[in-house]
Amino acid sequence: MKTVSLAEMKTGQSGRVKKIYGGRGMVARLQALGLYPGKEVTKLSAFFQKGPVVVEIDRSRVAMGYGRASRIFVEVGE
Amino acid sequence: MKMSPKPKRMVLAGNPNVGKSVLFSQLTGARVVISNYPGTTVEFTRGKLQAKGQAWEVLDAPGTYSLEPTCRAEEVAANLVNSADVVVNVIDATNLERNLYLTSQLLERGVPLVIVLNLIDEAAQKGVKLNVPRLQELLGVPVIPTVAISGRGLPELVAALPKAGRGRGEARSPDERWIWIGSVVKQVQRVTRRRRTWLEALELASIQPLTGIPIAALGLYLVFKVIIGCGQWLEGLLENYFFEPFYLPLLQSLSRFLGDGSFWHGLLIGNLPGGQIHLEESMGLLSTGIYAVFGIVLPYLVMFYLVLGFLEDCGYLPRLAVMSDRMMHRLGLHGFAVIPTLLGFGCNVPAVLAARNLESRRERLIVSAMLAVAVPCAAQMSMIIGLVGRRGGAYLGVIIAMLFLIWVAIGLFLDRVLPGYTPSMIVEIPPYRWPSLKAQAQKLGMRLQHFLTEALPFIFGGILLINLLHLVGVIDLLAGAFAPVFRSLLGLPKEAVSTLLVGFLRKDVAVAMLIPLGLTAKQFVVGATVLATYFPCAAAFAVLVKELGVKDMAFVAGIMLTVSTAAGTALNLLLDTVLPAPMLALFLLGLAVVLIAFCGGSSDRRESRKFTLTKERRV
Structure with a gap:
């Protein structure tokens, strides 16, 4: 097991959210969208040049900017 | 009961x-x-x-x-x-x-x-x-x-x-x-896990960079093609089957009945260039007033709202937000801001309201300023397409490229001068759904009804106002005062001053008022660009003041006046004299792209500096 940010994670890879670094507002918003520690996420797509990242949580898809994705850390298998 | x-x-x-x-x-x-x-x-x-x-x-x-x-x-x-x-x-x-x-x-x-x-x-x-x-x-x-x-x-x-x-x-x-x-x-x-349908496969393809960007580019091209192509077709239909055979003869008999030179003739029919009623140039309530709304604006408006309605309901817009996120970040916004921008091409009023979905005041100010200055509403754009388009697509290209450049420049400028930074977006991507025909028809109907009830009084009011001001002599006074600016900087005749006055009421009518001035294609391009950018129409102005507050709106208004004078002057200097229209359009577009690539992202850099600090704290 190793911990990487959503930004560093490979497209198609799945993992479990470990920690979210961010202000109260951001954590609350992600939480309301179903993205919180312990949750299983799959990365669907990433754009080059620090572009946005799209992840799947349960059956919903959430797109987020690179800045936010690099503050969400996920535990993935080797 | x-x-x-x-x-x-x-x-x-x-x-x-x-x-x-x-x-x-x-x-x-x-x-x-x-x-x-x-x-x-x-x-x-x-x-x-x-x-x-x-x-x-x-x-x-x-x-x-x-x-x-x-x-x-x-x-x-x-x-x-x-x-x-x-x-x-x-x-x-x-x-x-x-x-x-x-x-x-x-x-x-x-x-x-x-x-x-x-x-x-x-x-x-x-x-x-x-x-x-x-x-x-x-x-x-x-x-x-x-x-x-x-x-x-x-x-x-x-x-x-x-x-x-x-x-x-x-x-x-x-x-x-x-x-x-x-x-x-x-x-x-x-x-229960099921096999993936082709619609779901398309959902995935449209958010991947390799397939998504071509899909977005193709989509954008089709949108332009459909709106302009079908709009022109509709415009021709109306012209050939309604205005020419029925409406014009009706007006001609009314004109004979009222008698040229009478007060009511002047108001309802307008003047007779070459002794004939000219639907575009006469500037009467029933001649140009009706023709501008129904003959030129409506065909494109219908097409625009049909396409927008489809895009909204199928679920593509949030994907477009993902595609454009990178570019928007360089302008101090994030991808979701394309949605208010797109709505702005319909009407700036709902667009400014849609900016409420953005989290920070900073983003709302940037996107509203960009909208108000550089995104012409459908009515105005139809008028420009209808009138400039016939003088050659390249002239139309110059206007669009210039507006895009202004749009980019305002984003870059505000991103640099406004404190703070734009947080990155978090947006849910909905599944694709087939738009319901009933909902589509209803939405189109509502938007058209809104346009007609909002637009008609203002259009008639604008034409009425200009006729009255002419009578009182205010126009001549203003035209005299501003003539040096207009002639030397913009290369426009002093009569064009009156279009700016009407532009406060309705931008589409203001553009139509350029026709009887007998302008060259170049002057038309300058005039249309200045009219598009110098100030919002009354309805958009009211909603901007409400959403931004008086102080920020005054700041935005300052930007508008500066930008529109500068853009008009630049076009007057460059177009046809230095560069022919197609080259100038490409040059302006290129300049915008270079600006995005090399000058953008100042607030993003501030943000990443801040993040480096938090990372150190973490370790």
């Missing part, structure tokens, strides 16, 4: 894009704009419902993921919930887990609650099976499965309203909420 004297208040609450507005319009018969992207409703809408002797006031709240609001639209929703006699919590059945978060908060508040399990058909299609009786038992409030768009389950919902239950009222922490949700979902939901 005896009516209860006081109507009770019902609030529709739920996550964005779960179909609250569809339900609202089905319940009340009121017509509201619905789409397939989160954040269509930013302000609540009110409607009425009569059911079993009880009058209801129904409020359609903006979508929210949580009662702890993160943007202005969500604040509205949170406040509404507290004022309700019954809250109808609309849940997307395909996504129970996430939707139950808001439900858990509503249960904690102890408000009288009925739950609507919407999109139950789509859930079944996706292999999601829900045990409704068990869910009702666990939540302790009525749960009604519905398909709002077809009306399935609505009688059951109305019948369940008096049985609205209150939650237990114990406060939980977010973590406790998710644990509770997990246990509920485990007991009521069975998911």
Whole structure:
């Protein structure tokens, strides 16, 4: 097991959210969208040049900017 | 039947894009704009419902993921919930887990609650099976499965309203909420994995960079092609089958009846260039007034709103937000800002309101300024396409390229001078859905009705005003005063001053007023660009002041006047004298791209500096 940010994670890879670094507002918003520690996420797509990242949580898809994705850390298998 | 004297208040609450507005319009018969992207409703809408002797006031709240609001639209929703006699919590059945978060908060508040399990058909299609009786038992409030768009389950919902239950009222922490949700979902939901449909494959392809960018480029090209091509076709139809054979002869007999030179002739028919009524140039209420609205603007407006309606309802817009996120970040915004921008090509008023979905005041100011200055509304754009387009596509290209350059420059400038930075976006990507024909027709009808009721009085008012000012001699006075600026900087005749006055009322009429001046193609391009950028029309101005405040609006107005003078002067100096139209269009476009690539992203750099600090703290 190793911990990487959503930004560093490979497209198609799945993992479990470990920690979210961010202000109260951001954590609350992600939480309301179903993205919180312990949750299983799959990365669907990433754009080059620090572009946005799209992840799947349960059956919903959430797109987020690179800045936010690099503050969400996920535990993935080797 | 005896009516209860006081109507009770019902609030529709739920996550964005779960179909609250569809339900609202089905319940009340009121017509509201619905789409397939989160954040269509930013302000609540009110409607009425009569059911079993009880009058209801129904409020359609903006979508929210949580009662702890993160943007202005969500604040509205949170406040509404507290004022309700019954809250109808609309849940997307395909996504129970996430939707139950808001439900858990509503249960904690102890408000009288009925739950609507919407999109139950789509859930079944996706292999999601829900045990409704068990869910009702666990939540302790009525749960009604519905398909709002077809009306399935609505009688059951109305019948369940008096049985609205209150939650237990114990406060939980977010973590406790998710644990509770997990246990509920485990007991009521069975998911069977199914083969991926081609629509789902397309959903994936349109958010991947390798396939998504070509899809976006092709889409954008088609949008332009369809709007301009079909718009011209419609315009020709109207011209050949209505205005030429029927309307013009009618006006000619009216003209003979009134007699050239009389007051009413001047007002209704206008002047007669070359002794003939000219629908574009006469400038009378019934000649140019009617022709400008119905003959030129309406064909393109209809096409634009048809295409926009399709894009909104199929669910593509949030994907476009993902595609453009990178570019928008360089302008101090993030991808979601393309949605208000696109709406602005219809009308700037709803576009400025849609900017409420953006979290920070900074973003709202940047996007509103970019909209107000450089995004011409459909009516104005139709006029420009109709009038400049016939002098060659390249001239049209110059105007569009210039507006794009201005749009970029304002973003870069504001991003640099405004303190703070733009947080990156978080947006839910909805599934693709086939737009419902009924909803499409309804939305188009509403938008056209809005245009006609809003536009006609202003168009007539504008033409009336200009005729009156001419009579009093104000125009000549102003024209004399501004003539040096107009002639030396912009290369426009002094009569063009009057178009700026009318532009405060209606931009489309103002553009039409350039026709009788006998301008060259170049002068037309300069005039149209200045008119597009110098100031918003009255309606857009009012909403901008309301949303931005007087101080920020004054700042934006300063930008407008500067930018429009500079752009007009530059075009006057360069077009046709230094560079021919096609080359100039390419040059301006290239300049915009270079600016984005090399000058953008100043606030992003500030943000990443801030993040480096937090990372050090972490280690």
